[in-house]
Amino acid sequence: MGNTASLLHKALEGAAAAGAEAEYIDLYPLNYKGCISCFYCKRKDKKHGTCIVKDDLSPILERVKEADAVIFGSPIYFMNLTAGMQAFLERLFFSLYIYSREIPSVLGKKIPSAFLYTMNATEEQAEQFHLRESLAAYEAAGATALGVEPYRFYDYNTLQFHDYSQYESSIFSEQDKRDYRASHQLETTQKAYELGQKLIQDAQQV
Numbered sequence: 001m002g003n004t005a006s007l008l009h010k011a012l013e014g015a016a017a018a019g020a021e022a023e024y025i026d027l028y029p030l031n032y033k034g035c036i037s038c039f040y041c042k043r044k045d046k047k048h049g050t051c052i053v054k055d056d057l058s059p060i061l062e063r064v065k066e067a068d069a070v071i072f073g074s075p076i077y078f079m080n081l082t083a084g085m086q087a088f089l090e091r092l093f094f095s096l097y098i099y100s101r102e103i104p105s106v107l108g109k110k111i112p113s114a115f116l117y118t119m120n121a122t123e124e125q126a127e128q129f130h131l132r133e134s135l136a137a138y139e140a141a142g143a144t145a146l147g148v149e150p151y152r153f154y155d156y157n158t159l160q161f162h163d164y165s166q167y168e169s170s171i172f173s174e175q176d177k178r179d180y181r182a183s184h185q186l187e188t189t190q191k192a193y194e195l196g197q198k199l200i201q202d203a204q205q206v
């Protein structure tokens with residue numbers, strides 16, 4: 001299992017321990033595209049908050065809107081969310097956000113959320129490349145669409161391969177990475193579990 005998936009499963013364990021029915025949805029096998037700028041979701045004569053594009057993402061968008069809490073997990077690709085996660089969030093957030101001064105979101109409820117990121121970069125490199133700033137626009141859109149400021153969770157210095165000797169990877173020190181994982185893995189896993197719990201507690205209060 002990948003870095004992101006395994007932390008998400010930990011968070012789901014925490015959520016389940018807090019009483020939630022927790023579901024993991026993998027976007028990778030789905031066929032879908034991002035927002036096509038048709039503005040159907042903003043038409044005055046249509047049901048607001050509905051993305052009219054029909055593909056594998058359509059039922060997922062409905063499931064997310066029904067949820068009490070959600071975690072958006074993504075590896076960092078080119079110092080941002082993956083293209084797949086960006087496409088998903090374009091469809092989800094943009095359809096809930098209708099350009100109305102009076103109604104910031106048509107969701108009709110609040111959904112506590114978190115963005116969970118995993119990456120090769122160390123914390124210092126992430127800072128140097130202004131990662132938090134790169135991610136801010138999606139997080140802000142999430143805060144507006146879902147009505148609550150999201151939590152942010154970062155896992156740095158992940159391992160990409162089980163066996164580094166089989167891949168071109170001379171820009172990394174496998175030993176440094178393994179040392180980092182050995183000293184941080186437990187704490188990171190525990191924090192992911194607590195994130196799941198915290199979201200369910202928040203969901204009971206909104």
Ligand SMILES: Cc1cc2nc3c(=O)[nH]c(=O)nc-3n(C[C@H](O)[C@H](O)[C@H](O)COP(=O)(O)O)c2cc1C
Pocket residue numbers: 001002003004005075076077078079080118119120121122158159160
């Ligand atoms: C196409 C691609 C681009 C990547 N770009 C970055 C990057 O810009 N910064 C970074 O820290 N890691 C980058 N990575 C590494 C992944 O973010 C990292 O290995 C992550 O933990 C993988 O998560 P996963 O195991 O869930 O797939 C990239 C990986 C891929 C495949």
